[in-house]
Amino acid sequence: MDDRLVADSRPGAAGRCLALCRPGAAPGALREPLFPRLTPPPGRRADPRGAGGPNAAARPVGVPTGGAGRVIAAVGAVVNRLLYPPSHVLLLFGGATLASNLVWYGSGLFIGRLPGIALMLAGLVTGMTALVLLRRRHQLAGLAVFILAAVGLPAIALMTLRWRTGAPILLHDGAYQTEQAMQLLLSGRDPYGMDYTQTSMAHWHWYVNLPLDPALFHYVYNPLTFLAAIPFDMLTNLAQVPFDFRLVLLVAAVLAALGLTALPWGWELRYVALAALFLDPFFYLPQGRNDMLFLAAVIGGTLAWSRNRPVAATWSFGIALAFKQFSLFFIAPLAVALLATRHRGRLSTRSTLLALGGLLVPVAVTVLPFLLWNPVAYWTDTVGVVTGTAPDSFPIRGFGIAELMLVLHLLPGPNAYFPFGLLQAAIALPILAGGLPRLWRESSAASILAVGAWSTVGALLASRYLNDSHLAMLVFLLILAGAAKRAEQPEAAGRLDSSSPASSAAAA
Template identity: 35%
Template structure:
């Protein structure tokens, strides 16, 4: 027994020694890839035919176990190559290896799910949110307002959820189905379309934007891309067709444009994000505070000149997205987007998830999951103090990391106390804030201050974002 203990001690010491020798990116990639590989066996599930199932079951017969073996081998090979090859494991090779990990964890399963859906029934192997976006686009092409009709005559009727309230409501904002229409028309000759044709490029775009946001260090960029890709509460939902990656793409684009001082593009990206989903609307006041805190205007006209380059494009694009549907059927849109989520509609979304609402249901405060309850009081009571505190910090330190942290914390407080707080919401928030941990500081141009007339050496002062 003593010998076994000594052997175990030597193994642990050797393991810690090897761990310390790993580079930063190898530690992040190796640990996250290994953890998510283990989760693939049973915990990482997506919607399939009649119920959720492990991702590896997308592949028939022995291909599923072989897929698991390949994922594990490629995941563990990254830190092994880092230890073995050191400098010979070049930056290019690291990116290629990480690309293989991204492909195995996300791209290949998503393509498999799309093929299975295309060769089977249209309501299988896809999340109902993606189905809703597709069918809303088809309703609009047929001349119907997506907020004024039900979806009983669509494949959503057969989606595996009893009494699915989504049959009577389109809960997302208009840009989701508006941006779906062009690729849907392009693929019409094929007789096939899948919303993930939009979501997969958006997910890859998120990784590119995150890498551009952070410090120009290859290990840091590799680590950030790995951290977003291997977020266990994010990538499985991307595979099944939830729209979080689509929203995140425009949120990260907004942050990158602000970082590069591309204010018009920042306004357009912000409007696109806010035109997709309520999650992104929370970012709007933080962008405004960031711009004002950097400029420190003394008059209203100066404040207007500060905000206009960003918020005039934001307002124009938002008006183009929302106003036609508000004019078409304002109450229908209000019922679908607000009352449905608040539990005040005839067919409301049931209490669900891992948040405050399920705690109240477990305690018996909410007698049944479709009961009305004033969650908005708790949402406002939680979100406003968090927003005030984080905005004060942002005002003192107007930087992109403070924008990201303020947005993430406020959104977390708001959603946690809502009617439903899904695990995918937590995954989205973590993904949104991940690049902020390593955001690149803005350059600080040197301003030469002339010396007094009596002589002396000119002094230098740094200017720019703190």
């Protein structure tokens, strides 16, 4: 040891150990870490102004002791090893995306052999580059290039193919139906209660295969989905190019990426969130599934709350609810967190009212006109067919409890009625009841995400149908909540903070 560091061997309180200090400085501790690699990266500190919002926790939430605590800690360690190291999440989701691209594009069946080979090579090369850059600088830039090659280029290729041929090849039926809903509205007709087999969907056999899907007779998405497409349709008309709904999704994807990169977290956590959102092939972004719309708004709300902008956060989550009914389970946690912030004197009455308005106004402005236009049609399309209360409801299918009940012959068939709404309430409401009181005491972004995400998981698992893009959305929300927790409490990274239902209340 050189003369810059000396041992502090003075007597102290019981249990005090020998420590290193600098001569002439405060004894008993070093001002800087001995090993720089152990220094926490920027954005991973328990700073309520930097990572968690107006009421971020200053101390980690305790993990239950005893057998339950050991189980949670063990499961948490597994989750951390599988999902949160950037290299693991890149290999998991990046590999899945490359495999999916091989199936959809590599054969050349849909877009041609040469374009398919070019897309595969671009994805493979950029994926390997992103993996190499993990041990160097510019990790996020490498990931961005990989996402552009593996997700962005296929979307652009499919859009270009449609512009050249006019055929909506590999365009999701919901995306095509949204285009038709927009055109119906522009022509003065109600998109809800419409028979979409009478639109141009009938021209393409892959949309009208027998037996006809109930979705052809109902538009299940909220109005903001097609309302948001109208400005893009106007721009494409000015540019004299055909409109494609994926233009809206690509803009939402860019906004979501910018929001994730702007989060006050360490690069590792932002990397994991970006990979989980863009490299999960079950989002089917190139094919036009619209989950990106409400997820971009959720990300915007998370960013705003993390940066002490609760009014902007509530408006962003309100827009998310206007896009997708799934966002409903984030409204109660956000409202409680908002009122708790007001109770502590950190928010004025005017700002509180403005923020609460943000939770309601986007839905009221976009939904009420269509609800008043034809209440029965709107309710049937957006609620009845997905809950099983309408005569021609969606059949039971997917990966949830409903499908399990069907496999176990607890239900007579896929079109059978069952009160799944009661089952959803029985699962989601206890999660909310356990998490909301904790939110009153600790209103951080991670807490809001944990309670909202796990309530959404409980509700969707017990829904009538749960498809693959829903699973991808749930996985991303849980990863986002876990990353937010680790950003606020980096010392708890080895534990399971918000990755199990049993700890959802504690994590919130």
